[in-house]
Amino acid sequence: MKHFMIKQFNGLDYATTQRLHSLGLQVGSEILAVRFYPFHGPVIIQADHQRIGIRYQVFQQLTGGDAS
Amino acid sequence: MTTVALLGNPNTGKTTLFNELTDKYAYVGNWTGVTVEKKVGQIRHSHTQVIDLPGVYSLNPITKDESVVTNYLLQNSPDLILNVTNASQLKRNLLLSVEVLELGVPVIITLNMIDDLKRSGHFYDLKTLSDKLGCPVRTSNARNKEGLTQLKADLVCDQSEIQPDSPLKLAYPMMVKQAIRQAAESLTNDYKIDNKFAHWLAIQYINNNKVVRKYALKHQLKPLLSQKAYYDAQKFADQIFETRLSFIEATLSAATEQLQSTKHVALTSKIDKVVTHPIFGLPIFVGIFYLMFKLSFDWVGTPISTQLDKLLSGPISHWANQFLTQVGALPMLRSLIVNGLIAGVGGVLVFIPQIFVLFACISILEDSGYMARAALVTDRIMEMIGLNGKAFIPLIIGFGCNVTGIMAARTIEQPKERLITTLISPFMSCSARLPIYSLFVAALFPRHQALIVLSLYFLGIVVALLMAKFYHVMFKAKEHSVFIVELPQYHIPRLDIVWHGTWDKGKGFIKKAGTIIFAGTVLIWLLSNFGTRGYVTQIDQSFAANLGKVLLPVFKPIGISTWQPISALLTGVLAKEVISSSMMVLFHTSNQGALIAMIGGSFTALSAYALLVFILLYIPCFATIGTIKSETGSAKWAAYSVVSSLFISYSLAFLIFQIGSLLT
Amino acid sequence: MGLLVNIIIFAAIFGFAGYQIFRAVKRSKQGKCAACDYDCEAKKLLNQSKKRSL
Numbered sequence: 001m002k003h004f005m006i007k008q009f010n011g012l013d014y015a016t017t018q019r020l021h022s023l024g025l026q027v028g029s030e031i032l033a034v035r036f037y038p039f040h041g042p043v044i045i046q047a048d049h050q051r052i053g054i055r056y057q058v059f060q061q062l063t064g065g066d067a068s
Numbered sequence: 069m070t071t072v073a074l075l076g077n078p079n080t081g082k083t084t085l086f087n088e089l090t091d092k093y094a095y096v097g098n099w100t101g102v103t104v105e106k107k108v109g110q111i112r113h114s115h116t117q118v119i120d121l122p123g124v125y126s127l128n129p130i131t132k133d134e135s136v137v138t139n140y141l142l143q144n145s146p147d148l149i150l151n152v153t154n155a156s157q158l159k160r161n162l163l164l165s166v167e168v169l170e171l172g173v174p175v176i177i178t179l180n181m182i183d184d185l186k187r188s189g190h191f192y193d194l195k196t197l198s199d200k201l202g203c204p205v206r207t208s209n210a211r212n213k214e215g216l217t218q219l220k221a222d223l224v225c226d227q228s229e230i231q232p233d234s235p236l237k238l239a240y241p242m243m244v245k246q247a248i249r250q251a252a253e254s255l256t257n258d259y260k261i262d263n264k265f266a267h268w269l270a271i272q273y274i275n276n277n278k279v280v281r282k283y284a285l286k287h288q289l290k291p292l293l294s295q296k297a298y299y300d301a302q303k304f305a306d307q308i309f310e311t312r313l314s315f316i317e318a319t320l321s322a323a324t325e326q327l328q329s330t331k332h333v334a335l336t337s338k339i340d341k342v343v344t345h346p347i348f349g350l351p352i353f354v355g356i357f358y359l360m361f362k363l364s365f366d367w368v369g370t371p372i373s374t375q376l377d378k379l380l381s382g383p384i385s386h387w388a389n390q391f392l393t394q395v396g397a398l399p400m401l402r403s404l405i406v407n408g409l410i411a412g413v414g415g416v417l418v419f420i421p422q423i424f425v426l427f428a429c430i431s432i433l434e435d436s437g438y439m440a441r442a443a444l445v446t447d448r449i450m451e452m453i454g455l456n457g458k459a460f461i462p463l464i465i466g467f468g469c470n471v472t473g474i475m476a477a478r479t480i481e482q483p484k485e486r487l488i489t490t491l492i493s494p495f496m497s498c499s500a501r502l503p504i505y506s507l508f509v510a511a512l513f514p515r516h517q518a519l520i521v522l523s524l525y526f527l528g529i530v531v532a533l534l535m536a537k538f539y540h541v542m543f544k545a546k547e548h549s550v551f552i553v554e555l556p557q558y559h560i561p562r563l564d565i566v567w568h569g570t571w572d573k574g575k576g577f578i579k580k581a582g583t584i585i586f587a588g589t590v591l592i593w594l595l596s597n598f599g600t601r602g603y604v605t606q607i608d609q610s611f612a613a614n615l616g617k618v619l620l621p622v623f624k625p626i627g628i629s630t631w632q633p634i635s636a637l638l639t640g641v642l643a644k645e646v647i648s649s650s651m652m653v654l655f656h657t658s659n660q661g662a663l664i665a666m667i668g669g670s671f672t673a674l675s676a677y678a679l680l681v682f683i684l685l686y687i688p689c690f691a692t693i694g695t696i697k698s699e700t701g702s703a704k705w706a707a708y709s710v711v712s713s714l715f716i717s718y719s720l721a722f723l724i725f726q727i728g729s730l731l732t
Numbered sequence: 733m734g735l736l737v738n739i740i741i742f743a744a745i746f747g748f749a750g751y752q753i754f755r756a757v758k759r760s761k762q763g764k765c766a767a768c769d770y771d772c773e774a775k776k777l778l779n780q781s782k783k784r785s786l
Contacts (some may be wrong), residue, residue, distance in 0.1 A: 015130045015481050015550045021309055022125030023552070024160030037346050041448035042457070042551065044344065049188060050157050051340075051555040053444040055451075058552075396734040401741060409745075587752035590745060642756060690756050 002033050004045075007064035016058060024048060025062075033059070070116045071144075072223050075137065075168060076152035077161050078123030079556045081180045083107075084565070085152055085210040086120040089220060114224040119146065125160070127167045128277040130550070132478040132486070138279040141171065148174050150223065155179035155207065156188055156557075162316045165201065170271055172235035172264035175203045176222055182207040182214070184557055189326065196323040202236055211562060235264055240311050244304050247274060247295065254291040276305045336558045343438065344555075349445035356438070360429040361518045361525070369422030370506070370517070374660075376418040381659025385410055400603065404593055407656065412589035412649030415660065417581050419503040419648075424574050426499060427468060431569030435561040439464070443553050453533050454540030456480075456551035459489045463532065466496030467525070468573045470692040473498075474699055481550040488539045490699055492532035494688035494713060497525050499577065500644035504683055507648055507660070511667040512676045520677075524684050531685060531716065580643055588639045588646035592653050595635065612654060626682060626721040627675030627729075637682075643689050674732065678725040685717030 006029045009017045025031070025047060035044040040056040054062075074082050090109030107120040121140060122133045129135040151168055153161035158179065169175055177197075185191065198205045204222065208215030240248065248270045255266035272280040273292045276299075284292045299305075343352050363369070385406055392402045433439055439461055447457030459480060466473025470493050477489040497505075505524060509517040595612035597603060604610050615638070616631025623634055636650035657663040671679070687710050688696070697706035 013550070016552065018128065019125060019130060019481075019550060019552050022160060022163060023554075024157075024163065024313070026310070026313060035344060035346065037349075037445075037448055039448055041346075041451075042444055044444070044555065048157065048159055050160075053440075053447070053457075053551070053553040053555060055447075055456075055551045396738075397741075398735075398738045401738050404742070404745065583752045584756050587749040587756070590749035591753065594746075642753065 004031050004033055004063045005029070006031060006062045009062070011061045012058060020054075020058075020062075023050070023052060031062075070148065070223075070225070071119065071146045072116055072148045072150055073119045073121060073140070073144075073146040074150050074152055075121050075164075076123060076180075077125055077154060077157075077164060079554060080123065080152045080154040080161065081210045082123060082152045083120055085178075085180065085208065085216075085219075086118060087568070088210050088213060088216055089223070090118050111220060111224055116224050118150075118223070124164065126164055127272060128275065129279055130481050135279050138277065142279070142283055146173060148176065148223065150219070151175055151177045152180050153177060155182045155185035155192075158192065159316055159320060162201075162319070163312060166236065166238065166312050166316065167272075169201060169203060169236035170238075171268045176206060176219075177201065177203055178206045178208045178215070178219060180208050180210055181557075183209050183212070191325045192320070192323045193325055194323075197319065200319040200322065202234070211559065235267060238311055238315050241307050243302065244274065244307055244311075247299065247304065251291045251295065255289060258291070259287075259289060271308070274299045274304045275308050276300070339558055340441070340555070344441050344444060349441075350449075353442055353445050356433070357525070358518070358522055360426060361522045363429060364422045364425040364518075366518050369425040370510075372421035373418050373506070376421065377415075377660040380410065380414045380418060381661070384414070385659075400597070403597065404590070408589055408593035408653055409586070411652045411657065411659075412593070413581055413586055415652040415663075416503055416585050416645045416649050417578075418660065419506060419645075420574070420578070422502055422506060423499045423577055424570055426502070427570040427573045428566060430464070430468060430573070431566045432561045434569060435559060435565050437556045437558045440553050440555050444555070447551055447553075449533075451551075453537040455485055455488060455536055458551060458553060459485060459536075462489055462493065463496050463529070466493045466498060468499055469576065470494050470496060470498045470688060471695045472573075474692070474695045477699070484543050487700060487705075488536050488543070490696060491539060491705070491709060492536050494692050494696075494709060495528050495532040495535065495685060497528045497684055498644065499573075500580075500689065501683060503645055503648040504651070505680060507651065507664060508667060508671070508676050508680055510660075511664040512671060512673045520680075524680055527681065528684055531720070535712075535716070577645070580645065584643045585645050585649055588642045589649045589653060591642075592635065592639050592646075592650040596654055607654070607656060625725065626718065627672075627678045627725040629675070630670045632670075633679060637686070640683070641687050641689060643691070644683075647683065674728040675725060678721040678728070681724055682717045682721040685713055685720060687714055 006025060006027055008027060009020070012020075029047055032046040033043060034046050034051060036056075037043070042053045043056055043059040044051055044053050045059065046052075074086055076082050086107065086109060089111055109118050109120070110116065111118060119140075121137045124134045124137045127138050127141070129138055149168055149171075151165050153165065165175070165177055179185070179192065179194075194205045194207070206215060206219055206222065208219055210216070239245075248267065251270035251273070252263065252266040255261045255269065256263045259266075261269070269280060269284070269289075270292065273284055273289075281296075283289075343349060345352070388410060389402065389406050392405060397405075433442075442464070443457035443460050445457075446460045450457050450459055459477070462473045462476040462480070464473075465476045473493045473496060474490050477486050477493065480486045480489055502521075505521050506517075509520045513520045592612065595615070596607050596610045599609040599611055599614070601609065607613060612635040613631055616634040619634050620628070620631055628634060632651065632654040635654060636647045639650045640647040651667075652663055655663055655666045657666060667676070687693075693706050693710060696709050697703050700706070
């Protein structure tokens, strides 16, 4: 498991941004990448004791492209 | 009459709470979006009415079911709002609470699932929370009925006793505050809108709430409309979000108390390590479904069903026949009741065990929280066809009934994806098709019953997915798919909730037996006992036979060589269960065993499989057609669904039978 | 007498069956809520308000 920080919401569509905001995520939020699925499948992240599945591209955008 | 609205994030236990508080129970599941329309119930021995609204993350809706809540608040004013929150995820739950508190309607917040919070080792000081938020704060755990007495006492009070709350006022940045004040003032002065409501409208409008913006446009609220460009250019929405979040963070950090570190039960993580495994996740998903079908067909469902059938075709038919002869019923009436109704309707009712076992399994999956994981492990596959994992949930619900499956598609964010999911839903093998599968597999595949049925279910899924890909290309859907799925804590399924879920899904089946299946059986009895020359004793001369024989050449290429199944297929449009009862009447058999023998005689394994594929995919039932029409808002889509499914089912059955014939 | 009872039972069965088919066709035209077998509270309220408005 690896820690990341949300760097930006740029490049995400409105609905995704809004939903992530509603889940309490904002620039500067600490997230923990719990699991990556093969073939760039979804990523399980954890923030504030809740686990959320998001798409790999979204994860990359959020963390500024430094996803492994 | 006092009206209380239940409002909260998805998956906070609203519906469980609703069921515990009221006499009526609604449908509960441990995943997002179980409540897609509002439900109303009444608290026992009181005049308090409770309305269960779909779970929302914010009042600014993204999906169709979420807009139900905003529209409700715009058009109704409840006397009290009970804001149900998930105690262990208070931060984001309060984002919604803030929006609700700004409305100025009296609010009670309950920290639900409080046991999960305690287990994580901290707690909140309720008094601090209550002071900061300006409303009463309670704790509860609906699953274990904790804190419900207190809540009930709070809700069951006279309208006059409820104290009017003043709306929560956050310290928004100067510019935003000024904009809100100006807009609210002119709304109050020029449009005679209540000041509190005007204030809330202004905030929501500035915050880019789509439903409120539509509302403003409809009512021509000039003070808001004229400033739209200014609000958006200044990015007021972002500022509002930031203000709210920092308010919540401040509130929570003031209220947090560390408990003595309790033993941290990491049940959820442990299970998740296995079921959401990157590689084994999918095989486990398939395995769980295989187990479900094994239970329904081999281990539990079928044995009970066989016993029921013995009872029905033996003593009950015999007794009814004797009784009718004694009271002097005409032979024709006797034939209608014994060979028609008892054999036909009864023949469908004996499948209750299989269907209920299957529903119980789906309910357990829903209540435990596995569904969200299913969405996750299937997302990569769904992404390939342009949908997302969440579309999988409506499809699985479609296994129960396609109508509810289509309704559940409302939780999908993108309109085009929703349309695609609606169109492919009828390919999911609903429970009504089970009786006919059971008959055929018992006749021709006695040793691989569960496997054959499972293969049909998967074929349904595969066809649905291929069609989805096709539509995706056709519609040129370029919108990005929104895939954000919450993984809730696992719960040990509670027996009564599983039973309620099972009963809720299954009772429609029993009800249909008394209505539409009954009617279909009478219809097919009529057609099979009357011909051009009136009442006929030879079924070969009946209308049903004539009709079936006319269509026989059309069905020959897919392996059907007798007219009976064809007539049965026609009545199946009323409801798919009617196919089995029609077969029973048309083959003139009074029990399952005899019918199975008849089917075994007139079909080969190959032609039976081709027919089952045809039944799986052909025209959806009336109720489904109607739902497609209302959910897509056009009769064209409904008609399209009828034509396309007929085409697909025929071509596929044709291919299977012809290629199969070449190989054997 | 026996014949009359027979006819009445026939009529009842066919009448009920015909009515159910008629209803199924009609309901499928209305769609959504009406097509659902569950008579939930929201639906009752909806029907009430429809009656009131008439």
